[in-house]
Amino acid sequence: MTRIVRTVAELRQHVRAWKAAGEHVALIPTMGALHDGHLSLIRLAQTKVQRTVASVFVNPKQFAPHEDFDAYPRGEARDAQLLETAGCDLLFAPSGAEMYPQGFATTINLTGVSEPLEGAARPQFFGGVATVVTKLLIQAEPDIAVFGEKDYQQLQVIRRVTRDLDLPVEIVGAPTARAEDGLALSSRNAYLSAGERAAAVALPNAMKAAIAAVRAGGRIDEAEAAGKAALAAAGFRQVDYFDFRDADDLSRLGPDALNEAKPRLLAAAWLGKTRLIDNMGF
Amino acid sequence: MTRIVRTVAELRQHVRAWKAAGEHVALIPTMGALHDGHLSLIRLAQTKVQRTVASVFVNPKQFAPHEDFDAYPRGEARDAQLLETAGCDLLFAPSGAEMYPQGFATTINLTGVSEPLEGAARPQFFGGVATVVTKLLIQAEPDIAVFGEKDYQQLQVIRRVTRDLDLPVEIVGAPTARAEDGLALSSRNAYLSAGERAAAVALPNAMKAAIAAVRAGGRIDEAEAAGKAALAAAGFRQVDYFDFRDADDLSRLGPDALNEAKPRLLAAAWLGKTRLIDNMGF
Structure with a gap:
């Protein structure tokens, strides 16, 4: 042992x-x-x-x-x-x-x-x-x-x-370890009911979609709003943040993240009584 | 060197x-x-x-x-x-x-x-x-x-x-190093004029007198008041504190310091533009 x-x-x-x-x-x-x-x-x-x-x-x-x-x-x-x-x-x-x-x-x-x-x-x-x-x-x-x-x-x-x-x-x-469906592993995932666990995949999916949208030339604020809407539609009851930020100091980014040196998308949202967080680089 | x-x-x-x-x-x-x-x-x-x-x-x-x-x-x-x-x-x-x-x-x-x-x-x-x-x-x-x-x-x-x-x-x-007259050595003593330097000895003297008074059975509050009065009389323009305190956590002492485990007298006072501090154990 x-x-x-x-x-x-x-x-x-x-x-x-x-x-x-x-x-x-x-x-x-x-x-x-x-x-x-x-x-x-x-x-x-x-x-x-x-x-x-x-x-x-x-x-x-x-x-x-x-x-x-x-x-x-x-x-x-x-x-x-x-x-x-x-x-x-x-x-x-x-x-x-x-x-x-x-x-x-x-x-x-x-x-x-x-x-x-x-x-x-x-x-x-x-x-x-x-x-x-x-x-x-x-x-x-x-x-x-x-x-x-x-x-x-x-x-x-x-x-x-x-x-x-x-x-x-x-x-x-x-690097973040993830379940097969993409949900980041977390000790707090143990709090999720089976239904919540199924819904939780919306978090990494919404993040991937937001990054893809910005990569394709979309506006940051629109990608953030779309991500929040996707989480609400998937049953998340509150989104604390779904923000593109500077990867080093986490300050707000200008309007075009792709021109920034190192953008990173960070999110926190509530599924029932459980608060999930995740983040992804470009 | x-x-x-x-x-x-x-x-x-x-x-x-x-x-x-x-x-x-x-x-x-x-x-x-x-x-x-x-x-x-x-x-x-x-x-x-x-x-x-x-x-x-x-x-x-x-x-x-x-x-x-x-x-x-x-x-x-x-x-x-x-x-x-x-x-x-x-x-x-x-x-x-x-x-x-x-x-x-x-x-x-x-x-x-x-x-x-x-x-x-x-x-x-x-x-x-x-x-x-x-x-x-x-x-x-x-x-x-x-x-x-x-x-x-x-x-x-x-x-x-x-x-x-x-x-x-x-x-x-x-232990605090002191000049021959008892003033604690301090880099800030360099700020004192000759007249202020002569007056400064009132600080350790007032502290020794306060400790002696409490040792002889005097009340802490009276010894503290007498110390502050002595400093004012010697030309100190302000006394920030002249307190008997617990030597470990610096909390206030009860009315009879000699019954406390480890009393210590701490003082800070202004002579002109110079702030002097000192402290003594029993």
């Missing part, structure tokens, strides 16, 4: 021993409820370094009081089994008290890339993400850390905070 | 070479304008580790627009000479662009210990301090870092953020 450690001291003991032996180490931070998307991050890490560490911590600081912290799927035994199958060397599964001991008082906040999209919909989200990821990177001292492009804005926030704080780690983004 | 490096890459090259050779390393962060107080931090570090690195960076993020960032005393050649005399191994003197490159967007904020006293008088101060010190600790990767007790609340803020972010460094507090 993949070894499980619960304290920073044990985590560092393993990582430092590997590094002392000349091995390089990857950290793959997760909130558990592992699926093939997470395992693809581990496989990518294994092509780059000798040792992989997955962390599983459902971070209370990135959930607002009305969000799904309590309901978020948890199952350590299953997660550990999947990590074992993937050949992951170590699972770091700290308690809440190990991560945020009595008197904890520090928050890492970003301006800029953290503000639109997810930041607008979930005001405390990226402060919580930046704080816990910074802690995990300092705790584990990895050479690289791998994050999925599925959470694209999160990836850009983590790139920014890592650069800003001079953390000696390379941040690697991994 | 003490070697000067200006980039994080060069800094890490030196520190990592020392550590690879089995030597331990201390960082002494400063804003330059070095005096015997700073040199006492280096001497303390030299009793604990083999290698000492001083940083000199006047951090714009901890000054408000109306404060003395532009006027803050600077003189690298003199600083480097003093470090050479003290036997300091390396001076890290980064540019503003090296510390805060284009697009920098991250701030580290604390609640609790950062909020009263200096935090109340200077709302952006500790966010700036926590951000730059965290960066310096991540940049330099020292085994220990030494800070003067002169900036006592800053020391407690740094202890808290270091613990909260799991930075692998021991924070060492060094």
Whole structure:
């Protein structure tokens, strides 16, 4: 079985021993409820370094009081089994008290890339993400850390905070893993009923159609409006955003995305009680 | 001469070479304008580790627009000479662009210990301090870092953020260095006129008297009021605070400080255009 450690001291003991032996180490931070998307991050890490560490911590600081912290799927035994199958060397599964001991008082906040999209919909989200990821990177001292492009804005926030704080780690983004019908893999897909799961494919389909329309010379605002209409028609009850943005800083694009250096389409929409997000490059 | 490096890459090259050779390393962060107080931090570090690195960076993020960032005393050649005399191994003197490159967007904020006293008088101060010190600790990767007790609340803020972010460094507090008459050494003492310098001794004297009064059974509130009155009589134009506080979290003390576990007296007051701070334990 993949070894499980619960304290920073044990985590560092393993990582430092590997590094002392000349091995390089990857950290793959997760909130558990592992699926093939997470395992693809581990496989990518294994092509780059000798040792992989997955962390599983459902971070209370990135959930607002009305969000799904309590309901978020948890199952350590299953997660550990999947990590074992993937050949992951170590699972770091700290308690809440190990991560945020009595008197904890520090928050890492970003301006800029953290503000639109997810930041607008979930005001405390990226402060919580930046704080816990910074802690995990300092705790584990990895050479690289791998994050999925599925959470694209999160990836850009983590790139920014890592650069800003001079953390000696390379941040690697991994392509979004998708189901056969194109839906991005997500732990929150477990919330979908069978009918909702069937409808969910409208999200990647609407995104592909919007990108194709803009590629064919269509206007960005019209492609965004058509995408939102397609989602509403498919049964999505609300679209938080369906936006073409600059791929680096997530600022709004000018009227013709194809003239921009790196456009990216990002979307978030609600199917019943489940909020799905996705993004695609050109 | 003490070697000067200006980039994080060069800094890490030196520190990592020392550590690879089995030597331990201390960082002494400063804003330059070095005096015997700073040199006492280096001497303390030299009793604990083999290698000492001083940083000199006047951090714009901890000054408000109306404060003395532009006027803050600077003189690298003199600083480097003093470090050479003290036997300091390396001076890290980064540019503003090296510390805060284009697009920098991250701030580290604390609640609790950062909020009263200096935090109340200077709302952006500790966010700036926590951000730059965290960066310096991540940049330099020292085994220990030494800070003067002169900036006592800053020391407690740094202890808290270091613990909260799991930075692998021991924070060492060094006793306040004082002039013969008792005035705490400070780079800002350079702002004092001869008359103000003579009057400034009223600050440590009023603090010693307040501690003696409380020790003799006097009431805290009366000792604080008497201290403020003494400073006004000595020509201080404003007292920001003159408070007995809990030495760990700087919370207000109950009516009898001597029954508290660890009381500490902290004061800040203005002499002309110069703001002096000091603190003393029991």
